[in-house]
Amino acid sequence: MKLRFLLPLLPLAAVLMVQMVGSHTSASEAPPPRKRSEVESVLKRAPKPAAETPLRPLHILLVAGPKDHGPGEHDYPGWQKQWAPLLAKADRVKVSTAFPWPQPEQWESADLVVFYLKTKWDAAQLADIKKLQDRGGGVVTIHWAIGCDQDWQSHAQRFGLSYKAASYRHGAVALKLTDPSHPIALGLPPTMAFVDEPYWPFIGDPSKVHVLGTSEEQIHRGDDRRANPGDDTVQSVPVFWTAEPADTKGRVFVTIFGHYTWTFNDPYFRLLLLRGMAWAAHDNPYRFDQLATEAIPLGD
Ligand SMILES: [Zn+2]
Numbered sequence: 001m002k003l004r005f006l007l008p009l010l011p012l013a014a015v016l017m018v019q020m021v022g023s024h025t026s027a028s029e030a031p032p033p034r035k036r037s038e039v040e041s042v043l044k045r046a047p048k049p050a051a052e053t054p055l056r057p058l059h060i061l062l063v064a065g066p067k068d069h070g071p072g073e074h075d076y077p078g079w080q081k082q083w084a085p086l087l088a089k090a091d092r093v094k095v096s097t098a099f100p101w102p103q104p105e106q107w108e109s110a111d112l113v114v115f116y117l118k119t120k121w122d123a124a125q126l127a128d129i130k131k132l133q134d135r136g137g138g139v140v141t142i143h144w145a146i147g148c149d150q151d152w153q154s155h156a157q158r159f160g161l162s163y164k165a166a167s168y169r170h171g172a173v174a175l176k177l178t179d180p181s182h183p184i185a186l187g188l189p190p191t192m193a194f195v196d197e198p199y200w201p202f203i204g205d206p207s208k209v210h211v212l213g214t215s216e217e218q219i220h221r222g223d224d225r226r227a228n229p230g231d232d233t234v235q236s237v238p239v240f241w242t243a244e245p246a247d248t249k250g251r252v253f254v255t256i257f258g259h260y261t262w263t264f265n266d267p268y269f270r271l272l273l274l275r276g277m278a279w280a281a282h283d284n285p286y287r288f289d290q291l292a293t294e295a296i297p298l299g300d
Helices: 002-028 036-046 076-088 105-108 124-136 152-159 267-281 290-294
Strands: 057-066 091-097 111-118 137-143 171-177 191-196 209-218 233-243 251-257
Touching: 057 076, 057 105, 057 251, 076 091, 076 111, 076 209, 105 124, 111 267, 124 137, 124 152, 137 152, 137 267, 152 251, 171 233, 191 267, 233 267, 251 267, 267 290
Parallel strands: 057 091, 057 111, 111 137, 137 251
Antiparallel strands: 171 191, 171 209, 209 233, 233 251
8 A cells, every 4th residue: 555655656756866866976076087089179279479578577466265065165275276376377466465455465466356255345355456447456356256245236346346245056057158359268168168167147237248158047046946946048148257347447357156175176167267267467468378278187
């Protein structure tokens, strides 16, 4: 009797198990390495700087905060430890670090400040950013660094758009380039497979940002399972953007990817981030291209 009652439920249980295993796999399995030939052909498409052009000295400040996720995720301290020596390999670059927020004197000489952390973005922090932007300094935020806890409109003024911990999805993402001829994206494939985490929706005026790459997301079916799980509406959500706040001379580059540590060892992500950094610093976007494959195993 009991068995007869349970039998009809077996197919449902099987489907649920497959879904659980499926989502677990897509979220936690490292993507395969990029192919050497493909990466090399992307790098070859970057314009070569004129040999006689002297490189401008650049001071980059890397800001990280305490780790807030499991191993291999949101590893802000690990990133700072790896990226400080990585960037220092580039010619005429000085790298300094701050944890969890720069000292007043650190702001003064920085040309570019890169944030990978979770912070509140309170009024005093936004004032630091505004001061940097007023003198043309560049700002980059990685992944949860775009998350803000208060006054989202003011935050969006500094970074183009803002994010209040809302919807998100971990797993396989087909990133679509929306401006393939932009210097940051130049030469990259029109779509690229990643395993990371898009966010949505963003707060602010979308006309204030220049979106470089998007992901098609079922916006009511994120991992957060907010509103209308039966609604399969698909929307393009921004994953990479630039902004040039009209009230300053500063440039901003934002990457939503950066959840998993493996993404930082993906030459295509590295290229987008390194070029976004150089672009935000008002420098030649290809200045750090050679670091995109530094100590990264590539496939054949
Ligand atoms: Zn994340």
